Amino acid sequence: MELNKQKILNQLKAMIVVGIMIVIGQRVGYGMSISKAIPGIILVLGIAMLALIIKDLFPNIKFPAFAWASLTALILSMPFMPTSKLFLxxxxxxxxxxxxxxxxxxxxxxxxxxxxxxxxxxWRVLIIAIAVFIGTFFGSAIISHFILKFQGII
Known part of the structure; x- marks a missing residue:
């Protein structure tokens, strides 16, 4: 379980480029303040880096890096966690x-x-794409229906 420092450095460089692209997108696309967005972007990119490091530390665990990032963010934002207010x-x-x-x-x-x-x-890609689109659409519609029904909106 040894970390490859060069790989981490390359991933960090890529994260910095992505962070710059996100900051530009925040400003241009949504008119958001760059100075207000930067701390949140640093947090998100930090979680992404942590997820990549965790994935490298435990290669035998077949859990994708985005799942580690999602799990970390979920834990940090839980209402009972002391980090939630600052994180959110x-x-x-x-x-x-x-x-x-x-x-x-x-x-x-x-x-x-x-x-x-x-x-x-x-042509097989087309069939798979259509199946994925239909499944995603109906899956989203079914979940939305149950949530709206549960809330008494419909």
């Missing part, structure tokens, strides 16, 4: 829809690097 104060200043721009950009680059593999899959 800063992360509320970040529009999380604005954080998707760099994520989607990197996903596009990743897919672009695998075009030959995608070409081999040909």
């Amino acid at each position: 104060k800063y992360t509320d200043q970040v529009s999380f829809l604005g954080t998707t721009t760099p994520i989607l950009a990197f996903a596009g680059i990743s897919v672009g690097n695998k075009m030959e593999t995608l070409k081999k899959l040909s």
